[in-house]
Amino acid sequence: MKVRLTLVILVFALTCGNLYALDLTGIWTCNDGGTYYLRQIGQQLYWYGEQNAAAPSWANVFVASVQNDEVSGKWHDIPKGEVLGSGTLLLNIRNNGNTLTARHENGGFGGSSWNRSVVVPPIHISSCSISGRLMGGESYWNITYVGIRGPDDFSKHPTDPVRVASDGSYSFVSLKPGKYKVYTDIHADVGVGFKPGDQNVTCKGQVADINFQWPPPK
Known part of the structure; x- marks a missing residue:
């Protein structure tokens, strides 16, 4: 009995896992004659639907959750079309996430069956990080900031300069890949600074050990 119950639970878990893994993002056709553009982000679903692109008799948006x-x-209908209705929809996901069927609606929604015609692959935006530390000059760490310019255009600052941590380290994360200029900025007039004054870095993935050295005493 325990073995059978375990198998039932396992099958149920795998089924739910597959359902949660489905991504409804894509271009869909409907039996109301319209084209629908769906975007799923996590368990949130958004669509824009229209009867035709040039002069639709109706156009609507839909905000929903996937469970x-x-x-x-x-x-909600929007004023690109000729009607302005609104209501709710409850849809069932069928055919491995390629068919939607209306189980309940109110507000007079015209469509009841959707089929995916174009699958849009997920968009993966790559990012990179830059990190390093100050070598020496410990008495100035608490007033030293590290900044970056880029990517590619060194007149741009993608983020504010960061204060150096108590161990002399710094880091920038979630950067767009490209070429950056990394520099130090001491918030005091001390007449000397960390070397080199700035460094050019090509950021791909994780870039570490972009370090700055305090000049030795003469």
Whole structure:
């Protein structure tokens, strides 16, 4: 009995996992004659639907949540079309995430069955990071900032300069890949600074050990 129950739970978990893994993002056609553009982000679903692109008799948006094999949310007509209705929709996900069928609606929504015609692959935006530390000059760490310019255009500052940590380290994360200029800025007039004054870095993935040295005493 325990073995059978375990198998049932395992099958249920795998089924739910597959449902959660489905991504409904894509271009869909509907039996109301319209084309729908869906974007799923996590368990949130958004769409824009229209009867035709040039002069649609109706156009609508839909904001919904995805739970297991159901999609539920609110739809609203927008003034690109000739009608301004609104209501709710409860949809079932079928055919491995390539078919949606209406289980319940209110507000007079015209469509009841959607089929995906174009699958849009997920967009993966790569990022990179730059890190390093100050070598020497410990008495100036608490007034030293590290900044970056770029990517590629050194007149741009993608983020504010960061104060050096208590161990002399710094880091910049979630940067767009490209060429950056990394520099130090001491918030005091001490007549000397860390060397080199700035460094050019090509950021791909994780770039570490972009270090700055305090000049030795003469």
